[in-house]
Structures are given as structure tokens and as C-alpha cells.
Amino acid sequence: MQRRDVDADTRSSFHFTAVSVRVWATLLLASLSLWLGFPTASAVAQEQEIPGRPDKEGSAQAAQPAAAQPANEQNARPKDRAESVRAVAAWLGVGQGATIADIGAGGGQDTWVFADLVGQSGTVLAEEIAEGKVKKLREEAEKRGLEQVRPVLGKTDDPCLPESSADLAFLRYVYHHLAQPREMLRGIWRGLKPGGCLVVVDKRRGTLRDWGPREERTHKHSWIAETTVVREAREEGFEFVACAESHWHADDCFVLAFRRPKDLAQPGQDPDRAQPLTDQRVAALLEFLPAACQRPLFIALGEGRKLIGPLVERARGEPAEIVLEEWATQKEERPPLPPDVSCPSFFTESGDPHLPPEPIDAVFFLDTYHLLFHGETLLAKIRERLSPSGRVYVMDREATGPLTRREASHRRRIEPAVVEREMTAASFQLQARGPRPTPDRFLMVFGKAPAGE
Numbered sequence: 531m532q533r534r535d536v537d538a539d540t541r542s543s544f545h546f547t548a549v550s551v552r553v554w555a556t557l558l559l560a561s562l563s564l565w566l567g568f569p570t571a572s573a574v575a576q577e578q579e580i581p582g583r584p585d586k587e588g589s590a591q592a593a594q595p596a597a598a599q600p601a602n603e604q605n606a607r608p609k610d611r612a613e614s615v616r617a618v619a620a621w622l623g624v625g626q627g628a629t630i631a632d633i634g635a636g637g638g639q640d641t642w643v644f645a646d647l648v649g650q651s652g653t654v655l656a657e658e659i660a661e662g663k664v665k666k667l668r669e670e671a672e673k674r675g676l677e678q679v680r681p682v683l684g685k686t687d688d689p690c691l692p693e694s695s696a697d698l699a700f701l702r703y704v705y706h707h708l709a710q711p712r713e714m715l716r717g718i719w720r721g722l723k724p725g726g727c728l729v730v731v732d733k734r735r736g737t738l739r740d741w742g743p744r745e746e747r748t749h750k751h752s753w754i755a756e757t758t759v760v761r762e763a764r765e766e767g768f769e770f771v772a773c774a775e776s777h778w779h780a781d782d783c784f785v786l787a788f789r790r791p792k793d794l795a796q797p798g799q800d801p802d803r804a805q806p807l808t809d810q811r812v813a814a815l816l817e818f819l820p821a822a823c824q825r826p827l828f829i830a831l832g833e834g835r836k837l838i839g840p841l842v843e844r845a846r847g848e849p850a851e852i853v854l855e856e857w858a859t860q861k862e863e864r865p866p867l868p869p870d871v872s873c874p875s876f877f878t879e880s881g882d883p884h885l886p887p888e889p890i891d892a893v894f895f896l897d898t899y900h901l902l903f904h905g906e907t908l909l910a911k912i913r914e915r916l917s918p919s920g921r922v923y924v925m926d927r928e929a930t931g932p933l934t935r936r937e938a939s940h941r942r943r944i945e946p947a948v949v950e951r952e953m954t955a956a957s958f959q960l961q962a963r964g965p966r967p968t969p970d971r972f973l974m975v976f977g978k979a980p981a982g983e
């Protein structure tokens with residue numbers, strides 16, 4: 531049938547009416563959003579610019595962060611635990627019809643909130659490792675008429691979730707009890723859908739202070755550190771998403787969000803690794819790095835450790851190594867040295883490596899500078915031991931946008947401008963910028979600034 535044309539005045543009238551309807555509808559939706567605590571269109575735009583934000587493709591609405599603002603700019607900070615659980619779920623886009631795994635559900639305080647969030651069409655997997663707790667959860671769910679709650683008997687090293695079933699796995703004050711965290715993380719990874727998220731709420735922010743054996747943690751409150759959680763989660767296959775404390779009511783904890791990548795077939799490897807340093811790239815770097823050092827000091831991890839062997843061969847004196855507390859999960863933990871290399875190692879304590887009095891003429895931060903939580907102290911101690919003509923070499927992954935110091939550590943990237951600013955504050959001067967070791971890395975060289983500068 532041929533569509534009948536209308537005159538210009540009629541079209542103008544229709545256009546005006548349609549625009550008016552859209553305007554009023556937009557205003558009405560905005561008012562409802564504010565009243566109900568949903569994000570507005572401006573919040574959508576702001577959140578889309580957040581680096582590392584999970585995408586919106588893939589599995590259902592759950593586990594794909596919605597348009598809530600990480601800074602919670604328009605909504606007041608949650609007042610209590612239940613509001614916090616709802617705020618985190620809303621930020622992640624978890625809602626009706628989703629499947630949520632409440633790992634270490636306890637008496638179900640969060641489980642009942644999740645049950646309301648997902649509704650009758652969703653599922654809450656309330657996991658516990660004690661049969662008595664699982665039985666109580668089942669009885670309470672039946673009493674409340676919550677058919678969507680399914681108690682799960684897990685193990686200390688495996689939550690026993692159905693494979694690829696959950697949009698969100700949630701652990702509140704549970705991670706510090708894990709005696710076998712890596713095995714548990716792999717079990718959670720397998721239980722999440724590709725693109726599904728993991729949220730860990732625990733204490734304390736910063737670096738580890740309680741170095742007790744992990745096997746003693748199951749029945750003991752030994753608080754873990756965020757740096758430990760991030761390292762273990764990344765190495766077991768999770769991508770770091772964001773720090774989310776703005777969606778939580780308590781100030782004395784950390785809230786970290788991770789994601790199971792969609793393109794990673796198996797857990798057990800960091801999905802966001804630095805580009806490899808091939809033999810050719812190592813050779814090119816050695817042409818720029820010093821031909822000989824009297825006593826080099828290495829702070830190196832991952833691919834950066836490939837440079838230790840060649841640089842030690844050039845050294846005229848004994849090399850040494852600093853092991854960062856930001857990386858270690860136990861005080862005796864040491865990354866393996868290259869073959870035929872041996873050297874003393876010094877473990878930092880609140881940034882102090884307790885270096886011996888002998889002078890150092892070269893310090894190499896190799897894929898490690900981004901980790902520093904105690905950089906001010908560490909740099910000051912290094913400056914004390916660095917000879918007047920000594921140099922500090924910083925090779926690291928370059929951040930593509932501004933990051934807080936915590937985010938830089940957790941994302942394993944940092945801006946060169948931040949490195950220069952921190953080194954300048956520690957009385958070092960930028961001497962040179964080296965060739966890019968890889969497309970995702972930079973190289974900077976610093977010397978000691980004259981006294982009084």
C-alpha cells in the first residue's frame with residue numbers, strides 16, 4: 531500500500547508533538563532514575579570512559595557493568611551492608627534473571643539480598659564448606675519461600691559451582707580464610723560464565739602485613755592484603771577491572787572487581803601480560819644499558835628478569851636483588867634467578883630493603899616500578915646507597931591514560947610522567963629516555979640530583 535503524504539504544516543505539527551513527547555519522557559525517566567537510584571544518561575557517558583571497564587557484550591545483563599559511576603557521584607554512598615551489596619550489583623549490571631554465587635555465604639545475610647535482586651527467574655548459589663551451614667541455608671530459604679536459592683556444599687579448595695554458570699561470584703570477608711587461594715580461584719573461574727565477574731571484599735588495603743602461613747588461615751582471622759589478592763587473581767586467569775570502594779559503606783576494607791576473560795580458554799595464566807622480551811629485543815636493550823657495573827641492584831619481575839643474566843655477566847662486582855613486599859605473599863618467597871646466577875636478596879619492609887652500606891652504581895627497575903606502594907621510602911634508601919655517578923633505569927609498561935597509584939599497581943602499568951614526578955620528588959633527575967623495549971613499554975634513566983635541588 532502506498533503511504534499517504536501530508537502537508538508541511540501537518541508534518542511540522544507531528545514533529546513538534548514527537549519532540550515534546552520525547553522531552554517529557556526523558557525528564558520523567560531522569561526523575562524516576564534519581565528516585566530509584568538508577569544511573570542517568572550522563573552517568574552512562576562517564577562510565578564508558580573508565581579505563582578497564584568490563585564491556586557489555588556476551589552473557590546476559592548480569593556480570594556486564596551497567597552505567598553506574600565508580601565515584602558514586604550522583605548517589606549517596608551506601609549506608610549499610612545490604613545497600614552496598616545492591617550498589618555493587620547495580621554497578622556490574624547484575625539484576626533480574628542473573629546467577630550469583632555467594633561464596634562463603636555464612637548465615638545468608640547477603641544471599642537473601644541477592645535473591646531479591648535476581649528474582650524468581652534468577653539463581654543464587656549459596657556456597658558453604660560445612661554441611662551444617664548448607665542445611666541451615668536450605669531450611670531458611672524454604673522458610674522464606676526463596677526457590678531461587680540453591681545451597682551448594684563446597685570444599686576449601688573448590689566452590690563446586692556448576693561449570694560456566696554464574697554471572698557474578700561474590701566473596702565478602704572470605705578471601706583471607708583461603709588456605710588454598712589459587713585452587714579456589716581456579717574453581718571460581720570455571721564456575722563463572724565467560725565475561726562473568728568476581729568481587730572480593732576484604733581487609734586490608736595496601737600491602738601484606740600478616741605473613742602467617744596460608745595453611746593456618748582457614749580457621750583464623752589473618753587479614754589479607756589487596757596486593758596479594760590482585761597478584762593471585764591475575765595469575766590464575768582473572769582480568770583486573772576496578773577498585774570499587776565507592777560502592778561500599780565501610781571505610782576499612784577494599785573492594786576489588788575482576789572478570790573472567792571471554793577469550794581465555796583455561797585458568798592459570800595472567801590474561802593481561804606484558805609483551806615478551808625476545809632475544810632480539812634483549813640484545814637491542816643491552817646496547818643502550820651500561821656496558822659494565824661495579825655493583826648492580828635488580829628489582830625485576832616477569833619478562834624483566836631476562837635482563838638479569840646478561841647484566842650480571844657484565845658486572846665487575848657482586849650483584850644484589852630487592853624483593854618487593856608489594857609482590858611477595860610470604861617473606862621467604864623469591865622469584866627464581868636465571869641459570870648460573872646467584873646473589874643476595876633484600877626483602878622490603880614498609881619500603882625499606884635494609885641494604886648493606888656498600889655503594890651501588892646501577893639500579894634496574896625491570897617491569898616493577900608500577901607496583902610500588904612504598905616508593906617514597908624505597909627510593910630514599912636507594913638514593914642513600916647510589917654512588918654520585920650512579921644511574922637508575924626504569925623499564926615498565928606504559929599506561930594509556932591517567933591512573934591512581936593503586937590502579938597502576940593493579941593494572942601493571944604506569945604513566946612515564948608519574949615516574950618522572952616521583953623520581954624528581956626523591957631527588958633524582960631524568961638523564962635520558964631509552965629506546966622502547968617493546969611497543970607497550972618505556973625506558974627512562976635517572977641520576978642523582980645535586981644536593982639542595
